[in-house]
Amino acid sequence: MEVFLQTLVSGILKGGLYGLIGMGMSLIMGVMGIINLAHGALMMVGMYITFACFTYAGIDPYLTIFISMPSLFLLGMLIQKYTLNPLMEVESILPENQVLMTVGIAMVLTEVARFVFSSDYKSVRTSYSGDTFFIGDISFSVALVAAFFIALAFTLCMFWFLLKTDLGRSIRATAQDKDAALLMGVNSKRITILTFGLGSALVAAAGTILMPVYYLFPDIGGPFTRKAFVITILGGLGSTVGAIFGGLTLGLAEAFGATYIGMAYDDMIGLLIFILVLLFIPGGFKRLLKV
Amino acid sequence: MSLFEIKNLVKYFGGLAAVNNVSFKVEKGEIFGLIGPNGSGKTTMFNLISDYYNPTSGKIYFKGEDITGFKTHKICRLGIGRTFQVVKPLGRMSVLDNVIAAAFSRVNTKHQAHDLAMETLEFCELVHRKDVLAKSLPIGERKRLEITRAMATKPELLLLDETAAGLNPSELDAAIELIKRIRDKGVTIIIIEHIMKVIMTISDRIHAINFGQTIAEGTPQEMANSPAVIEAYLGEEYAHS
Amino acid sequence: MRKYSPILLLFILILFPIAVRDHYHQHLMILVLMWVVIGSGWNVIAGYTGQVSFGDAAFFGTGAYTAGLFVTKLGISAWWGMLFGGIAAMAIAFPFGWICFRLRGAYFALATLALNEVMRHIATIWESLTDGMVGILVMQTFVSKVPYYYIALGLAVISVIGVQIIMGSKWGYYFVSIREDQDAAESLGINTHYYKMLSLNVAAFLTGMAGALFMNYMGFIDPEVVFSLHDISIMAILVGIVGGVGTLYGPVVGAFVMVAVHEFFRTGFFGFFKGIAALTGSDMITVFAKYVMQAHVLGFGILVVLVILLLPNGIVGDWNLIVKKIFPVKTREVTS
Ligand SMILES: Nc1ncnc2c1ncn2[C@@H]1O[C@H](COP(=O)(O)OP(=O)(O)OP(=O)(O)O)[C@@H](O)[C@H]1O
Numbered sequence A: 001m002e003v004f005l006q007t008l009v010s011g012i013l014k015g016g017l018y019g020l021i022g023m024g025m026s027l028i029m030g031v032m033g034i035i036n037l038a039h040g041a042l043m044m045v046g047m048y049i050t051f052a053c054f055t056y057a058g059i060d061p062y063l064t065i066f067i068s069m070p071s072l073f074l075l076g077m078l079i080q081k082y083t084l085n086p087l088m089e090v091e092s093i094l095p096e097n098q099v100l101m102t103v104g105i106a107m108v109l110t111e112v113a114r115f116v117f118s119s120d121y122k123s124v125r126t127s128y129s130g131d132t133f134f135i136g137d138i139s140f141s142v143a144l145v146a147a148f149f150i151a152l153a154f155t156l157c158m159f160w161f162l163l164k165t166d167l168g169r170s171i172r173a174t175a176q177d178k179d180a181a182l183l184m185g186v187n188s189k190r191i192t193i194l195t196f197g198l199g200s201a202l203v204a205a206a207g208t209i210l211m212p213v214y215y216l217f218p219d220i221g222g223p224f225t226r227k228a229f230v231i232t233i234l235g236g237l238g239s240t241v242g243a244i245f246g247g248l249t250l251g252l253a254e255a256f257g258a259t260y261i262g263m264a265y266d267d268m269i270g271l272l273i274f275i276l277v278l279l280f281i282p283g284g285f286k287r288l289l290k291v
Numbered sequence B: 001m002s003l004f005e006i007k008n009l010v011k012y013f014g015g016l017a018a019v020n021n022v023s024f025k026v027e028k029g030e031i032f033g034l035i036g037p038n039g040s041g042k043t044t045m046f047n048l049i050s051d052y053y054n055p056t057s058g059k060i061y062f063k064g065e066d067i068t069g070f071k072t073h074k075i076c077r078l079g080i081g082r083t084f085q086v087v088k089p090l091g092r093m094s095v096l097d098n099v100i101a102a103a104f105s106r107v108n109t110k111h112q113a114h115d116l117a118m119e120t121l122e123f124c125e126l127v128h129r130k131d132v133l134a135k136s137l138p139i140g141e142r143k144r145l146e147i148t149r150a151m152a153t154k155p156e157l158l159l160l161d162e163t164a165a166g167l168n169p170s171e172l173d174a175a176i177e178l179i180k181r182i183r184d185k186g187v188t189i190i191i192i193e194h195i196m197k198v199i200m201t202i203s204d205r206i207h208a209i210n211f212g213q214t215i216a217e218g219t220p221q222e223m224a225n226s227p228a229v230i231e232a233y234l235g236e237e238y239a240h241s
Numbered sequence C: 001m002r003k004y005s006p007i008l009l010l011f012i013l014i015l016f017p018i019a020v021r022d023h024y025h026q027h028l029m030i031l032v033l034m035w036v037v038i039g040s041g042w043n044v045i046a047g048y049t050g051q052v053s054f055g056d057a058a059f060f061g062t063g064a065y066t067a068g069l070f071v072t073k074l075g076i077s078a079w080w081g082m083l084f085g086g087i088a089a090m091a092i093a094f095p096f097g098w099i100c101f102r103l104r105g106a107y108f109a110l111a112t113l114a115l116n117e118v119m120r121h122i123a124t125i126w127e128s129l130t131d132g133m134v135g136i137l138v139m140q141t142f143v144s145k146v147p148y149y150y151i152a153l154g155l156a157v158i159s160v161i162g163v164q165i166i167m168g169s170k171w172g173y174y175f176v177s178i179r180e181d182q183d184a185a186e187s188l189g190i191n192t193h194y195y196k197m198l199s200l201n202v203a204a205f206l207t208g209m210a211g212a213l214f215m216n217y218m219g220f221i222d223p224e225v226v227f228s229l230h231d232i233s234i235m236a237i238l239v240g241i242v243g244g245v246g247t248l249y250g251p252v253v254g255a256f257v258m259v260a261v262h263e264f265f266r267t268g269f270f271g272f273f274k275g276i277a278a279l280t281g282s283d284m285i286t287v288f289a290k291y292v293m294q295a296h297v298l299g300f301g302i303l304v305v306l307v308i309l310l311l312p313n314g315i316v317g318d319w320n321l322i323v324k325k326i327f328p329v330k331t332r333e334v335t336s
């Protein structure tokens, strides 16, 4: 029972973070209709920014959010503007060439990171990295709980932004129907650029708040990209609410899988879920929840 | 037994009833017109017949067989061909290849498919454009390609969705002539059309819908005199004149 | 002239190992021919049918492991893998396609990516069968490269001719129709689900055979090599795109170019920087040369970006565009 509760808690904490990662991906999916396979690589860049700020400037990792998020926002916008948007104009036979482009970008980002920081494992260890507190017999990692609440705060902010601001509404309108949004006078190019920036900033935030309890190397993007697309598929392509549920589900599944099946299967569990979703709930949670 | 029949067909999109309890019968060899104002559910009806959507309820019969829920490709092979209102050319294939792809639904070798395709292209008077890429055709010829392709699947029943829209007057006459020749071949036709000149001159019977519901059915003459049709479809000016 | 150039090319390829005797270049040509096979397979499902696979390594690795396991587990020749590797890859492709092709859109591309990872994990974790990360080592049949060369050439020729025959038949017309417009294809009586499956199985069979060839030729495989996302799956895409999407000889051109580019990066521009470093004795350039040699993935990444931006339909596909860019005046004369 204790093991079960402990697993449940760590699954939920992880799930909150995954929700944040999945949300960025879902936003991009919704507006551009593409899966961003550079998502994990962008997170990796955010993590290296945190690592560099902490190691060379001694800035507290949580404070580096104010550096990593704007930087990635900018990077994301540049990527969209100069590599993805031009593809809308070229005539190509393959429908997926934007997705392919994100693969290329992920490779470039990963290798540049390897060039600058080498392939070695890096980590950020603060005085509170190892701290835990207990409720009953269940232990809570201070850093993970903090990460969970920061992720929650970001998620709520995003919903407020999407529901209440003009820009947010334009983004949702574009996600729902590109042509209609165009007719209503939404500048869809600008929206795609902003959305990619936003998605990148969100995943950077996730990376940053993960740093105090995680490790870092250039290839870390790959597994996180896979997690992100499993979350997006789980949530139903393009649904931000779905992404939260998707993130929680994946977090729980991974936690229980690691406890009851074995650590080695960590990455496999996500992929297994992916296949199960394709088989049994092709529309993801979006369809079940009708959101 | 009628060649084709739909019974109490209903289709909801969310809360909107795009097709609401429509029934009609089509007899072998006739041209059956389907009219209604924009957004009244005509195209949706075709999409239900060819299984792009599942009907919410209702039945579709072809040659006495219940074909409701049959897969799109199977419906084609049973003998129901269709065209699309928003044309769907196989853009980076030549016109001939478009028609060959369709002909393969009836024959298996390349040679036979080529012959059937050429025959159909000649019948539809598009043979002079056979080597052009489908995407570079002007709209009039794209619409003709839609018909040619559907004809190459050797249909017994042909569903035409606004194939005359966007044509210039001479093209329009040619289209009417083609449709008549198709009918003379023994193909039964259901045609959706806004252009009165077309629908009134070629239809044997007409079925009118509005907001997804039947408002009248009869000969072109009867339709022209039906107050419900005049009001719903032809608009107020006609009703008062 | 155009009609005879394939025969001319074949003639040159047959004579190649007689004319060029050094092992290094023979090795490269064997790789080129292997990539012609993989590229042709990728081109069938992605280029012609429009269902982009991001996970060809799943089929390649399955073929390679089938051949390897024939030796280690069954004690029969790895050459049997040439046939059964292809069949094993189809055995993976079949249920996979059946599940994924029920959905349209990005699902298939993502699922192939996932399949790639799943297969790599299985090969790594299932140690009792595959020996995990240790990999599989088999005795090579021939000392000389020449027999391998001709086997690879035979396979490449069979692939290209096979694809040509398929594309000229009903299957080919149906594949391209599906790529161009799935709704229209269905309305013309094409069972799109079934034909996508067929197309995927053709691709898987060819790729699986190439994997088995790799096992036989290299004599060693491990999960990281044959299920590699970058070195196999992305490379397959590049071979398919660089040469020309949906063109018969695109993969041939693509394989030549990409193996050359791969080698170019791997050797640090054929030792160019190393040479300069030795010449000038500059430490910085020595370090730089060393880095360039390690950075072939970076080169690949940049190449992916540039190819998609500038040549989305490949050298064969965008030939007119290339000519126009290089000789703007000349083409203007022609068009006017
Ligand atoms: N896939 C869909 N999802 C939701 N609503 C739809 C869908 N397809 C059609 N509709 C709605 O159903 C109604 C009927 O549309 P339909 O296209 O059948 O009209 P129509 O009679 O063919 O009109 P037109 O003459 O303009 O072609 C419209 O209100 C339309 O907005």
Ligand SMILES: [Mg+2]
Pocket (backbone or CB within 6 Å): B042, B043, B044, B085
């Ligand atoms: Mg319509």
